[in-house]
């Protein structure tokens with residue numbers, strides 16, 4: 001049997017987009033440890049993901065291969081003839097959507113994975129951890145060094161002017177400590193390991209900072225410009241979706257971090273002023289399923305694989321289409337990250353992270 005257990009009544013109420021999300025989301029087979037078949041529990045039985053039917057998922061890697069061999073194409077897919085230096089595909093019924101399979105070399109992918117973990121989450125860029133812990137510096141290195149983030153007594157923190165302590169909105173101060181320090185001796189002291197925080201890192205924002213509570217850009221928030229090399233890359237990759245002679249202006253980016261079981265629900269990116277400009281979205285790490293719906297959640301979405309190195313552009317009408325990520329694959333067979341594993345073989349911390357994660361960097365022109 002495929003997919004989650006569900007009643008027919010539930011399904012009738014779901015939109016087409018929701019049905020697709022449910023279809024591809026990670027569910028586990030019911031734990032058979034307590035089944036009557038077994039006299040004793042089997043403690044080491046691993047949770048098994050439910051099988052999902054992937055036969056309808058568009059695979060642009062295969063599409064590119066067969067197109068290069070025999071010019072044969074999936075009936076929904078059209079190649080874009082625009083003189084770009086690599087193949088670009090579009091969908092007949094989703095104008096403004098562009099797929100550039102394997103756009104980034106393995107070296108480029110590794111560079112952006114490193115940046116996404118070490119420099120992009122650095123203040124003044126904000127992350128999902130800001131609200132609770134205030135700005136956090138050097139999360140990845142602290143996880144590597146097995147440090148622990150500990151809440152500080154404010155009166156002490158004020159004296160400790162040399163420390164890398166930081167404050168959140170409640171004037172609580174959190175600071176990284178070595179695992180075996182005096183600060184951790186106090187059992188009442190709240191703490192969390194850096195490695196846990198790294199696992200819980202869900203997003204960071206670059207350039208103009210997005211305020212999720214207001215769902216808007218807050219230009220008054222301190223920020224650095226998008227790094228030049230990322231800006232150059234996005235400008236180049238955006239050209240198939242840009243009007244001739246116009247240049248894309250990267251002003252903001254959201255970096256999404258996905259672990260096993262994480263999803264990004266169906267949504268629209270509608271906070272930018274000019275929807276004729278594309279969102280440039282790059283995939284890194286484990287393979288995912290991306291859903292591209294229509295202007296209504298009732299429209300049947302296309303499901304497609306996103307692999308490390310793929311780039312998607314969404315401009316014009318495609319900006320009005322619901323989209324989301326219901327699934328990432330971290331198992332050996334489906335993750336398809338062998339080239340990254342080879343490249344990171346001497347960088348064990350990146351290797352371990354990327355084996356169970358996906359990163360998406362999406363770059364936007366705001367005005």
Ligand SMILES: O=C(O)CCC(=O)C(=O)O
Nearest residue numbers: 254256269281325360362
């Ligand atoms: O992770 C992805 O590929 C899509 C990200 C996305 O849709 C978003 O951040 O708005």
